[in-house]
Amino acid sequence: METFASLKPTTTSNAISTSLTAGAVSDQAHAMDKTADRPEIPQRPTPAWMIKRSLPMRSREDMRLLATGHLPLGILPDGLLLPSFRYRRRVVDSLRDMQAARYDNTDAGQRVESWGKPLVDAPSLDAHLRLSVDERIQAISDPFVDRIREWLTGLGYRVEDLIDPLTGMKYHAGILRQISVSKSNSVLHVDDFVRDGRMKPDFRLPEVLRGQHYYQISFNLLLEDGGHQADPLYCYNRFYRDEDESYCLANGWQFPAELMEDAKYYRYQPKVGEAYVFSTTAYHDIFGGSPLSNRITWSVFGIYVPSKNLMLLYN
Numbered sequence: 002m003e004t005f006a007s008l009k010p011t012t013t014s015n016a017i018s019t020s021l022t023a024g025a026v027s028d029q030a031h032a033m034d035k036t037a038d039r040p041e042i043p044q045r046p047t048p049a050w051m052i053k054r055s056l057p058m059r060s061r062e063d064m065r066l067l068a069t070g071h072l073p074l075g076i077l078p079d080g081l082l083l084p085s086f087r088y089r090r091r092v093v094d095s096l097r098d099m100q101a102a103r104y105d106n107t108d109a110g111q112r113v114e115s116w117g118k119p120l121v122d123a124p125s126l127d128a129h130l131r132l133s134v135d136e137r138i139q140a141i142s143d144p145f146v147d148r149i150r151e152w153l154t155g156l157g158y159r160v161e162d163l164i165d166p167l168t169g170m171k172y173h174a175g176i177l178r179q180i181s182v183s184k185s186n187s188v189l190h191v192d193d194f195v196r197d198g199r200m201k202p203d204f205r206l207p208e209v210l211r212g213q214h215y216y217q218i219s220f221n222l223l224l225e226d227g228g229h230q231a232d233p234l235y236c237y238n239r240f241y242r243d244e245d246e247s248y249c250l251a252n253g254w255q256f257p258a259e260l261m262e263d264a265k266y267y268r269y270q271p272k273v274g275e276a277y278v279f280s281t282t283a284y285h286d287i288f289g290g291s292p293l294s295n296r297i298t299w300s301v302f303g304i305y306v307p308s309k310n311l312m313l314l315y316n
């Protein structure tokens with residue numbers, strides 16, 4: 002019988018032959034941490050997309066292009082995360098018995114609930130690191146994290162956990178979320194480890210990131226839509242920059258949709274069972290699915306450090 006822990010990695014497929022060539026992203030353009038405790042949010046120039054559609058991710062080069070913002074969205078190999086339809090069903094059924102926690106900084110039109118612990122929603126880093134996750138959630142999420150880890154390793158990346166330098170504690174990695182955003186609403190945002198971390202009064206930069214340029218990506222798996230159209234994901238060809246901060250809304254994470262008025266976007270409609278990856282260094286939004294949908298995803302962030310060929314997993 003399949004158990005969550007029986008979800009073992011398979012061998013990874015080889016590089017695809019795309020005609021994509023690497024775009025140059027200037028390292029000098031990044032302004033990184035001047036101090037360890039108050040690191041600066043990296044400023045990254047936005048590269049133009051090489052292609053405006055999703056691409057299967059089959060090589061380290063595909064992933065590099067995705068993570069550095071040259072591609073809007075990547076599709077992960079079939080079967081990488083889900084061994085079978087039955088497995089998916091069992092995951093969704095077990096979540097029914099477990100209480101999800103609502104994100105604090107959302108309003109009535111933006112339902113975001115989670116099983117697991119996102120750093121962004123914690124009042125302090127210590128509170129985040131010390132909160133323990135229900136072991137049943139861990140048992141569902143960990144095998145997915147392991148699969149991503151092994152797949153990235155197979156592509157040739159070093160993959161590590163993110164470690165807090167003060168306590169030596171490991172950041173949590175892997176989360177399940179139920180998201181439903183009404184058509185008239187938006188959740189336009191970026192996810193950047195330093196930007197989110199700096200909101201915590203006790204934030205300190207992990208050793209491995211000191212003086213390093215990095216990008217951030219999000220691996221996702223659509224586990225359920227309840228038989229109705231799940232909210233699509235909009236990926237924008239526009240990285241975060243410091244001057245955007247003055248537009249940030251009162252909740253501290255959301256930006257007005259108008260900020261993306263001139264930006265190219267790619268609209269991705271996730272399919273149940275499909276796993277995808279996109280840059281969270283770039284703005285992205287989720288809204289406009291059926292109000293009847295039951296959109297449940299599993300996800301984990303990867304911080305990509307090009308100079309170390311490194312991916313750090315956390316949430």
Ligand SMILES: O=C(O)CCC(=O)C(=O)O
Pocket residue numbers: 180192219221234281285287298300
């Ligand atoms: O659920 C999704 O498709 C994307 C979720 C998201 O905004 C993220 O991972 O940063």
